[in-house]
Amino acid sequence: MRRSRAFIPTTKEAPSDASLASHIYLSRAGFISQVASGLYSYMPLAKRVIKKIENIINEEMVKAGAEEVELSFVTPASLWQESGRIEKFGKELLRFCDRKENLFVLGPTHEEMMVDMVRNRVTSYKQLPINLYQIKTKFRDEARPRFGLMRGREFIMKDGYSFHSSVADMDREFDAMEAAYKTILTRLGLDFRIVEADSGAIGGNGSKELMVIAGSGEDTIAVCSKCEYGANVEAAKRSGRAAIPEAPVAEFNKFKTPNVKSIEDLEDFFKVDGYYTMKCVAKRAVYEDDSEVVLFFVRGCDTLQEVKAQNATGALDIVDVSEEELRELGLIPGFIGPLEQGCAKHVIDTDLRDAKSIICGANEEGYHFVNVDMSVMSEAYYADIAAVNEGDCCPHCNGTLTFTKGIEVGHIFKLGTTYSAALKAEFLDENGKAQPFVMGTYGMGVSRLVAAVIEQHHDEQGCIWTKATAPYMVNIMISNIKEDSQVELGEELYAKLQAAHVEVMLDDRKERFGFKMNDAELIGFPYTIIIGKELENGLVQIFERKTKESTSVSKDDVFSKIIDLI
RNA sequence: CGGGGUGUAGCUCAGUAUGGUUAGAGUACCUGGUUUGGGACCAGGGGGCCGAAGGUUCGAGUCCUUUCACCCCGACCA
Known part of the structure; x- marks a missing residue:
């Protein structure tokens, strides 16, 4: 291309609202043009980069045995009603009616559409497995789009769906897709980690995120200094703390502790490390039909990880509760402990199981118990609800965990039968018995990858494209x-x-x-x-x-x- | 969805407090000339329904009301 003929409108100044490097440079260098909130037009240079990324994805998908399809962008609302996601997605679904007053939704992801296409066409275990994918524009009416291509409302995503006759076969395909994604990101020239993730509302028992390492990333990930372990902090595990402070010596006792309410107060009052104190975080767990106050107990030196807390309760959402609400239940903020107290449901962090020498609230204004042996509460409900801290031990080796920021450019799920069951997509197994498909789903944000490349590769002068992504070499x-x-x-x-x-x-x-x-x-x-x-x-x-x-x-x-x- | 902010030339912004000639600057663009190793210089020129609607006034970019859009912080984000 001759630069004199090319449409590459570069500018000296960035749009005033751009804050992220990728947003600034992609705008200034004439790659993208903002049309409305979260909507961007791709100018020639961006289109070339997108095509290059798409080509690499296509090549690796074909190698992995997947087939490309393309589903319609406009999807009938009835499918979303069938899966129940019309409520779950809420306002993120852009809905509209056609001239005949039929309700439609702009596709934010295509599980329903894909299942609908396959059901009643694949009817035998002999036809399985299959893996279908597309690279297509998606639309999610985000409450707050931001950061240019990083979080747009309209974006390009590669979404793949696999169908299996058994969990074992889904697991095999999941691993194959993880390997393919790894190859794609390596070919693109990106520094990334594949990390364990929270599967969220979608369920299933395996989900991994592909994180491009960049300081501007919106996610925090914990990575091991020694082994391959990495996880989103929402899902990170640990095997314990590197150094456990010396335990205080005392007899079990109820101790008068006037005005000692916070963990810092306790540490000061007893001259003890927060490790030996117990913190109570009260939240309201919201379920489909009702809600209840749940008390989450973690060590004083830890913090509650809300995503883990939500998963531990099975709630749809957890929200804050006021001190008044607690007092109405007979709880005394600042002095809540798990012993001799039955006002609300407890969830205790696994790190406190059988813990010794613990100081906790006595459920009485101005009193704490000291030297509590948690083995007396072995029947309580324990779950991993504490956030890992930097310096904690890796759950797989004796390395230490450090935090880094990442951009989520892909997320792969072991879906199981969630959607196939809801949409009654079944096949006949060897015994002639109808079974819902076991599914996996594999997403990769193509337009977000464009931004991620620049977040990772830029300087004060502008963009530094990797060889695989450069619009022109x-x-x-x-x-x-x-x-x-x-x-x-x-x-x-x-x-x-x-x-x-x-x-x-x-x-x-x-x-x-x-x-x-x-x-x-x-x-x-x-x-x-x-x-x-x-x-x-x-x-x-x-x-x-x-x-x-x-x-x-x-x-x-x-x-x-x-x-x-x- | 809560809180805050901003809308004036293609872009970045003055001007609005205290209403008053033909609404400004830089940059970008067009013409001519000079210049050619790190966003050049000189001269001339085009470009605005001051976000929209309504109101107050002799007179509104400026004051009042309504509304729309965009941005930021947070909540949310298969």
Whole structure:
């Protein structure tokens, strides 16, 4: 492409509302254009990057034996009623009626549509397994779209769905998809971790997220310093703390502790580490029809992980409760403990099972119990509800866990029969018995990947595309188009590189050197061939965007040098 | 969905407190000339329903009412 003919509207200034690097540079470099909140148009450069990512996904999916399909974007609301998700998704579903007053929904994901397509067509275990995927625009009417392509309302997603006759076969496919996703992200040139995740409302007992490591990521992930273990903090586990402080020595007793309400107060009052205190976090668990107050107990040095807490109760949601509500139940905020107290349901963190030397509230204004042995409460309900802390021990080895931020670019689920059962999608097994399909689902955010590449690869000058994602691999910059020899060499190289199927841009604009260089750096071509002053000596420069280093090479060697580099 | 903020040229923003000529700057764009290794310079030029609707006033970008859009913090996010 000739830069003089290309539609690449670069600007010196970013839109005032952009804060994230990817948002700023993709806007400034002329990749994307905002149309409305969470809606973006892809201009030519972005379209090229998207196609490259899609091609890599397609190649790896074909290798893994999946077949590409395309389902309609407009989906009948009746399918969503059938699965029950019309309520669950709520306002995120964009609904509208056609001229005949039939209700439709713009597809935010396509489980229902895919199951509907397969059901009654695949009817025998002999036809299984199958794995179908598509790369398609999705629409979710997010309450708060933000960060450019990172969290748009309209976005491109690769979504795949597999159908199996057994859980074992689904597990096999899940592993195969994890491997394929790993290959895709590696090929894209990204630093990433595959981490254990919370499966959320979708259920199932296995879900992994693909996290691109970037400081601007919205998710916090815990990773092990020694082994491969990594998990979203919502789901991270631990085997304990690296250093356990010395236990306080005391007899079991009820102790007068006036105005000692917080964990800090307790630590001060008893001169004891928070590890030996017990914290109560009261929440209201909301179920489909009713709700109740649940008391969550964790060590004083830990914090409650709300997603884990919600999973432990099976609630649809957990919300805060006021002190008044607690007092109405007979609970005394600041002095709530699990012993001798039956006002509300308890969930105790597993780390407190059989714990010794614990100080906890005595359920009486101004009193705490000291030296509690938790083995007296062995019948209570224990669950993993505490958030892991940095420095905690890895659940798989003796390494320590550290935190890092990640961008969720993919999420794969072992779905099981959730959707097939709801939509009555069944096959006949070897015994002629009807069974719902066992399913897996595999999502990858294509447009979000575009942003993730830039979040991970940029500098003050702009974008730094990886070789696999670059809209053009090589930019030929003619420094001064009034110099015929420069133009001549530029044209010659342009033709030769094109003939060699290299994606090449020829900057043939009547602009000054600095202007064109800044532009090239902003866009982020991996390599720029600078044809300029040194041509008098038969030399041109190859500028590498990543390192910002340029090396002089003879004009006769530049073609083969470039071919070697890319 | 709660809290806050902003809408003036393609873009980034002044101007609004205290109403008063033809609404400004930078940048981008067009013409001509000079310049050509890090977003050049000179000269000339085009471009605005001041988010929208209604109101107050002799007079509204500025005051009042309504409304829409966008952004930020939080909640939410298979």
